[in-house]
Each structure stands twice: as C-alpha cells, then as structure tokens.
Amino acid sequence: MSKSILGLFLDPNHAADAMDGLKESGFERGTFDVLTGTPYPEGAFGEYVPQHRLFRFPAFGAIIGFTVSLFLTTATQLAYPLVTGGKPILSIFAMLIIMYEMTMLSAVIFSVIGIIFESRLPNIKPGIYDPRITEGYIGVVITVEDEDLNKAQKVIENSGSEEIKVV
Amino acid sequence: MQQRDNQNRLSQEYTNRVLLNGTLSTPRWWYPLVSVLLFFVVIGFILFGIQIKYGLGVTGLNRPVYWGLYITTFVFWVGISHAGIMISAILRITQAEWRRPVTRAAEILTIFSLATALVFPLIHAGRTWRIVYWLIPYDAARGIWPNIRSPLFMDPIAISTYLTGSTLFLFVALIPDLAVLRDRTTGFRKGFYTILALGWRGNPRQWKMQVVGGILLSALMLPIFVSVHSIVSWDFAVTPAVEGWHSTIFAPYFVIGAVHSGVSAVVTMMALMRWGWGWNDFIRPEHFDALARLLTVVATAWLGFTFLELLFALYGLDAPEIALREMQIFQYPWNLLFLTFLLTGYILPVPMWLFKRVRTNIALMFWSSILVNIGMWLERFLIIVPGLARKSPFVFTWEAYSPSWFEWYVLFWSFCWVTLLMLLFSRVFPLVPLFEQKESEVFSDSIKIGRATVPTIFREEEEEEED
Numbered sequence: 308m309s310k311s312i313l314g315l316f317l318d319p320n321h322a323a324d325a326m327d328g329l330k331e332s333g334f335e336r337g338t339f340d341v342l343t344g345t346p347y348p349e350g351a352f353g354e355y356v357p358q359h360r361l362f363r364f365p366a367f368g369a370i371i372g373f374t375v376s377l378f379l380t381t382a383t384q385l386a387y388p389l390v391t392g393g394k395p396i397l398s399i400f401a402m403l404i405i406m407y408e409m410t411m412l413s414a415v416i417f418s419v420i421g422i423i424f425e426s427r428l429p430n431i432k433p434g435i436y437d438p439r440i441t442e443g444y445i446g447v448v449i450t451v452e453d454e455d456l457n458k459a460q461k462v463i464e465n466s467g468s469e470e471i472k473v474v
Numbered sequence: 475m476q477q478r479d480n481q482n483r484l485s486q487e488y489t490n491r492v493l494l495n496g497t498l499s500t501p502r503w504w505y506p507l508v509s510v511l512l513f514f515v516v517i518g519f520i521l522f523g524i525q526i527k528y529g530l531g532v533t534g535l536n537r538p539v540y541w542g543l544y545i546t547t548f549v550f551w552v553g554i555s556h557a558g559i560m561i562s563a564i565l566r567i568t569q570a571e572w573r574r575p576v577t578r579a580a581e582i583l584t585i586f587s588l589a590t591a592l593v594f595p596l597i598h599a600g601r602t603w604r605i606v607y608w609l610i611p612y613d614a615a616r617g618i619w620p621n622i623r624s625p626l627f628m629d630p631i632a633i634s635t636y637l638t639g640s641t642l643f644l645f646v647a648l649i650p651d652l653a654v655l656r657d658r659t660t661g662f663r664k665g666f667y668t669i670l671a672l673g674w675r676g677n678p679r680q681w682k683m684q685v686v687g688g689i690l691l692s693a694l695m696l697p698i699f700v701s702v703h704s705i706v707s708w709d710f711a712v713t714p715a716v717e718g719w720h721s722t723i724f725a726p727y728f729v730i731g732a733v734h735s736g737v738s739a740v741v742t743m744m745a746l747m748r749w750g751w752g753w754n755d756f757i758r759p760e761h762f763d764a765l766a767r768l769l770t771v772v773a774t775a776w777l778g779f780t781f782l783e784l785l786f787a788l789y790g791l792d793a794p795e796i797a798l799r800e801m802q803i804f805q806y807p808w809n810l811l812f813l814t815f816l817l818t819g820y821i822l823p824v825p826m827w828l829f830k831r832v833r834t835n836i837a838l839m840f841w842s843s844i845l846v847n848i849g850m851w852l853e854r855f856l857i858i859v860p861g862l863a864r865k866s867p868f869v870f871t872w873e874a875y876s877p878s879w880f881e882w883y884v885l886f887w888s889f890c891w892v893t894l895l896m897l898l899f900s901r902v903f904p905l906v907p908l909f910e911q912k913e914s915e916v917f918s919d920s921i922k923i924g925r926a927t928v929p930t931i932f933r934e935e936e937e938e939e940e941d
Contacts (some may be wrong), residue, residue, distance in 0.1 A: 333871075340677045340678070341677065342675050342676045342677055343676050343681070343910035344486055344912060345676075345916055346682075346684065346685055346913050347681075347916060348916075349678070352678075355678075355680055356678045357679060359683065359686070361687060361690065365694060380622050380791065383620065384622065386617045386619050389621075398622070398623045399627070401622050401624075404628050404701075405622055405631055407701065408628075408635045410633070411694060411698050411701075412634075412638060415632075415639040415691065415694050416638070416642065418621055418687065418690055419645070419646055419687075419691070421687075422646055422683050422687035423646075423672070423890075425679070425683050425687075426674075426679060426680045427680070428674065428680070429673050431670040433674075433675050436675060438658070439674055439678070440675075441486070442657075443485060443486030443487055444856060447796040454805045455886075474846075
C-alpha cells in the first residue's frame, strides 16, 4: 500500500536539500513534489517542471472562433438580404470587426481552459496537504510504497523539516 | 511569525492576516456604508421602474438631442473599465513591480464598471425589453436578424467579449488566493472556497501556469482592450450627419481618454482601500508616485489628441463644423463646461503631478484623480450633446438639452452601484492579490553599494519555451 509523506520547511534551502536528498536516494522523479504559497523562481528547489502545451489552446480557440464568426456573420446577412445603396450584401469590413471580437473571445476562453487543464485542475482528491503552506511553509511531498516509507521520511527529517505528516 | 524577517521582507502570515482583514472579518464602517449605498441603489431601481412605466418623457431627452446623459455615462463607465487591462496586462507584460497591489482592484473595477455601462443602453432605450430586437434574432418567422453592419451591434459584441475575458482573467488570478481563503475558513465558507479553488495545492506546475497563463491572457486581452473603446467611438464616428462626431481619430482618442480616466479611477480606489482597510504596508506612496508618472504621460498624449480633434475639425473650414466648435467653446453654458473640462482633465492635475511631494501625498492624489474623472465625464458630454443640440437646416423640432433630475439621479446611482458591488466583492474575495504580494517579497532584497543600501528586485531569466 502506498503512503504519502509531507515535510514542512521554513527555510527554502532545507526544502531544496530534501528534494535533492530524495533524488539521490533513488526516488523516481514525479513521485515527489514541492508545495509553496507563492511562486518561487523556477528550479529553486531543484524540482522537475514538466513541459506544457498551453500555447496550443488559444490557437485552437482562435480557429474555432474565426470559423464560427465567419459562418454567423455571413449567414445572418444572407438570411435577410437587405440591399443598401446597391452595395454587396456581404459587408466585409463590418464582418471583420465581429469576426475579430469572436476570434479573440474564443482564444481567451480556450486559454483559460488550457490554464486550468495544464494546472491539472480541478483536482478532486488533492492528497496530503497542510494549510500552513499558504502561510509561508514549504511542503515537500512524496508518495511511496510501505517499504520505502522510512527511507523517505529519514531524508526529509535530515534535511531540517519542521514537521512531518504521514497519511 | 514576525511581521518582517531579517531582510526586511513581510512574512506571508502577516500578508494573509492584513490583506484578508476585510474578507475574514467585517470592518466597522462596512455595514453602515453598504446600507446607505443600498438605499440609494434601491431608489435608483424604483426610478428605473417609473421610467419604464411613463417612458422617456421623464428625462430631458427630446429631438434633436436623443442621446444625452445616459449615453454619456455609458461611455464614461466603458472608459473607466480600461483601468483593469491597462494596469493588469500592460504592467504585467512589462514586469512593472509596482503593479502588484493594484492589479486585482483594477480588474474588479473593469468588470463592475463594464457591467454598469451595459445597463445604460438598457435604461436609455426606454422600452428596455425591445433591446432583444436589437441583439437577438427574435423572430425566425420573419427572418429578421441583427444588423451586423451597425456599430450599435458591434458595440455589445465588443463589450461582452471584454467583460467575459476580464472575468475569466480575474478568476484565473484568483485561484491561488481562493486556496488561501479555503485554508483559513470553516463551515459553509470553507466549502464555498474549496469548490472555487478547484483543489489548488501550489506545486511548481500550477505556479508556472499562473505565471505563463497570466502573461498569455494579458497578451490576448490587450487587443480586445484597444478594440472596445474604438468600437464605442464608432457609435459616433461613423455618423456623418452629426458635426463633431464624424472624426477619424475618435478610436485612438477614446482609447487614450479611457486609459486616462481608468487609471485615475484606480488611484481613487487605491487611496480609499488604503484608508478603509489600513493596508499601509502594501499600498504605499511609491505606488501613487508611479501611477502619477504614468498618468502624466497618458494625460499629455490625451491632451494632444484633444487638440488634434479640434484641429482636424477646423482644418476643412466647413461652416457647420466651425459653428459647432464656436458653440462648444464660446457659447454659454457650453463654454463653462468646456473650461471646467480642460481645467479638471489636465490643467489642474497634471502640473500638480510634476512634484514628487504631490505624487506621494495620498490625499492630494485622491482629489486630483477625482478631478480627472469630472473632466473626463464632461469630455464625453461635450462630444455627444453639442453636435445634436445645434440647430441644423430642415430641423423643425428643436430645443436645447437640459438633463432632468431623473437622469442626474441615475448618474449618481451608477456610482453607488459600482461602489456597492466593490464592497460586496471585498467581503468575499481579497481586493489585493495575496500571491503577487508574496512573490514580490520573495524576489525583493537590498544590496550595499558603497555606503548606501539600495532596495532591489530580482527577476527570473526568461527561458525559451519548447512546445
């Protein structure tokens, strides 16, 4: 059975030591993570930050928005073909404005979906956690099998953790 | 935990405690103020009902002045809404450190002022329910669809896009702060924040998405921000029949004016937040200083556009246009309004902001920002009304426009309404972004250069993204 350990640190250096220690003890990357109440510079804890594909979302959203708006603006004018001053039914410049807004709107909506998806939210079972993390403590969390529990706990303890929780 | 560490940085516990003092507890002034505002807001709704019953006859609107105080106030609130993206997006992209305590309030101001602006065309329409004919394909049997060629249709599309985008932008940036609230509440409130926080833990992946996503959304919102007030300006600029409206520079003129009034409104709000919630450690004189410097540049650019607009109008020596400008600038009562507009919009506040002593004096910044918005409201009034109020050939019904007390009350109502919404928001969500503030503390330090100790901000190197 697997268990989760959460070590709470006040000093970022100690948290970074714990992360290094876990890596050196042979725990696989992705089984341990660091939790903070504020963004730290990337790599401050020697943590693994996976690649993301966020920028595909707005591009996809923009294509959808553009296509829908092109259809909508064309179809509404053709559905009620009101000739004004002998000019063509399709008023391209007016269409462009609405298409622009709808393309941007769709890009924004898909970006937000992308941010939430790439943040792996909503997270229904967030796992081991401590409210003090949003108060300045740094959490180092690892999920291990029973036989590795002591080894992981010792690494975190030796790195100078203030408190350890096991669930 | 101590309030400040040995490097003079505020502790996260202190940041949470102070910045959530309006959310986790109720300031003493909150209930009396909300009650008074609620009273005025309810009266406004009653008057709105009366207007629906008796029609637009209760206003001063009549031919030829069919757009008056309601539309002026609509443009004014759309202008105020430009605060959010100006502060939040532009300053985020340019990594201006001083934006941090201001972003959330500016974004909220954007949302509530836009929502309020959207109400004004409804009020102005008189028969409000008929708005549906304007925006929605209401009668499939007759095959009538909204006229996409009309700026009056483009306008709600642009504003809705801006409102939706700004709301989503706000929500994304709120998630880490919702987790702070989740960790500090119990019972029903904890359940509420737990749902909204979506299970946020604060791991590096989530923080990276906050930072990258924030910049991405800022970059996407900027073109929308520019388009919104441009399209609002086209409500007027594409109308060749009204002198003073048909101008090619209206789009950038409106956008820069909106930034001027929006950023001034943020200054007003920051002063009120500092006084109301006692956030002296977070909203500091240097923030007002930075905003005043920004406003000086924006206001001067805006003044340039104001004169360009006059110059282009007079360049053609078109008799009706000259007559309009003569009336707008020299005839009573327009001349008084024009003078007040110039004095309050530029001549009084901007020279004041040239002095550091004024820029770091919060009371003076508060009053000068109020002056700007008086001027900016008058600017919209002077653009919209005189062109319609001037007697034109073949106009058989003509009279000048004098807003009724009804319209003045609705203008007053809009300020009460926006303030009420902001105060209600402040009881549920933090007005200053906690994580941005904490991030600033992580990245701040001080270094010794010779005998001087200089405060510094560290910045991460941007890495190439590999997709």
